Amino acid sequence: MAVNEIDKLIQLLGRVPGLGPRSARRAVLYLMKRRDQLMLPLAQAMQAAAEKIRACSECGNLDAQDPCAVCRDPERDRQSICVVEDVGDLWALERTSAFKGRYHVLGGTLSALDGRGPEQLNLDRLVRRVREQGVGEVILALSATVDGQTTAHYIAEKLTAHGVTVTRLAHGVPVGGELDYLDDGTLTAALNARK
Amino acid sequence: MAVNEIDKLIQLLGRVPGLGPRSARRAVLYLMKRRDQLMLPLAQAMQAAAEKIRACSECGNLDAQDPCAVCRDPERDRQSICVVEDVGDLWALERTSAFKGRYHVLGGTLSALDGRGPEQLNLDRLVRRVREQGVGEVILALSATVDGQTTAHYIAEKLTAHGVTVTRLAHGVPVGGELDYLDDGTLTAALNARK
Numbered sequence: 001m002a003v004n005e006i007d008k009l010i011q012l013l014g015r016v017p018g019l020g021p022r023s024a025r026r027a028v029l030y031l032m033k034r035r036d037q038l039m040l041p042l043a044q045a046m047q048a049a050a051e052k053i054r055a056c057s058e059c060g061n062l063d064a065q066d067p068c069a070v071c072r073d074p075e076r077d078r079q080s081i082c083v084v085e086d087v088g089d090l091w092a093l094e095r096t097s098a099f100k101g102r103y104h105v106l107g108g109t110l111s112a113l114d115g116r117g118p119e120q121l122n123l124d125r126l127v128r129r130v131r132e133q134g135v136g137e138v139i140l141a142l143s144a145t146v147d148g149q150t151t152a153h154y155i156a157e158k159l160t161a162h163g164v165t166v167t168r169l170a171h172g173v174p175v176g177g178e179l180d181y182l183d184d185g186t187l188t189a190a191l192n193a194r195k
Numbered sequence: 196m197a198v199n200e201i202d203k204l205i206q207l208l209g210r211v212p213g214l215g216p217r218s219a220r221r222a223v224l225y226l227m228k229r230r231d232q233l234m235l236p237l238a239q240a241m242q243a244a245a246e247k248i249r250a251c252s253e254c255g256n257l258d259a260q261d262p263c264a265v266c267r268d269p270e271r272d273r274q275s276i277c278v279v280e281d282v283g284d285l286w287a288l289e290r291t292s293a294f295k296g297r298y299h300v301l302g303g304t305l306s307a308l309d310g311r312g313p314e315q316l317n318l319d320r321l322v323r324r325v326r327e328q329g330v331g332e333v334i335l336a337l338s339a340t341v342d343g344q345t346t347a348h349y350i351a352e353k354l355t356a357h358g359v360t361v362t363r364l365a366h367g368v369p370v371g372g373e374l375d376y377l378d379d380g381t382l383t384a385a386l387n388a389r390k
Contacts, residue, residue, distance in 0.1 A: 004259070016222045018214050024214070031241070041207055043241035050230050052364055153268045
């Protein structure tokens, strides 16, 4: 017997964070009633994004082109690189419009608990960028968690050997908070007061 | 400039009930990290469901085939039809496995506020099924709201002329429910229907 298309869709949709089995059922019924206005465009947008969007080979940002829009932009300051854990943090910073340099996405933090060491992060590429592109300042915009600050410390040690100024986000980031959840005003203030 | 694929996907996903703009962003990042395991299968399942799933011309249920699996099943009792507002209610009843007849999906209730009259509901088809298929019992499984009960009353009047038994779901204490939290109306109904 063929797998039921609806059950399959509900099961997959229920794995999306923010939706469980029950809300996935509701969502599928909602989508089925809006087949042409929402369901088909959403399916196509998802397919297109899955096929076209790749990680930028320069900074790790997600974009349909490589290098990404930020790395390609000639208006962006090539002197400063802002190091973030994840693309969501990069988006949060971009929404503030407070930073005019470029980014570097680590893809996580060092974590003893999760067994994530330096070699699992996008670190070698960062060191190479700093060395080869005459970067003057690296801003470490990492979460104010233990893992985030350990990672910041590790990167700062690694980079100061290359004669680059390493700064961190100012106090204002709540201890234990995640960047992605921060409001834009706090994020802007923290960026401006970096030291 | 081309529309950014990620922004488009976030915008569409944020319109799914249960997800807002912020959780849509998180969901997209989560999906992008699970491109092959989740994102592509989900896009394809959504496309397939949107293309293949149609309302059953017999009962209004959603299925890839017409008539739907319930209407096609020779094991189901053709003597009784359970009338529900929506496909979600049909699914809820199917999960109980307590009903062995067939269904009829109205597509809503009568509503003076929303301006929904009898002609907007899948009612003519129900009357025809009752008349032509020798149906013995019609169970009205409609919500215990004012609109739901108005609709049940309207359908009961319409159908008794065709010599069919019309029943409704019993009102009472939900199984596992605490008396203390029950509203007065339900408690009164449960008391009156004691056995």
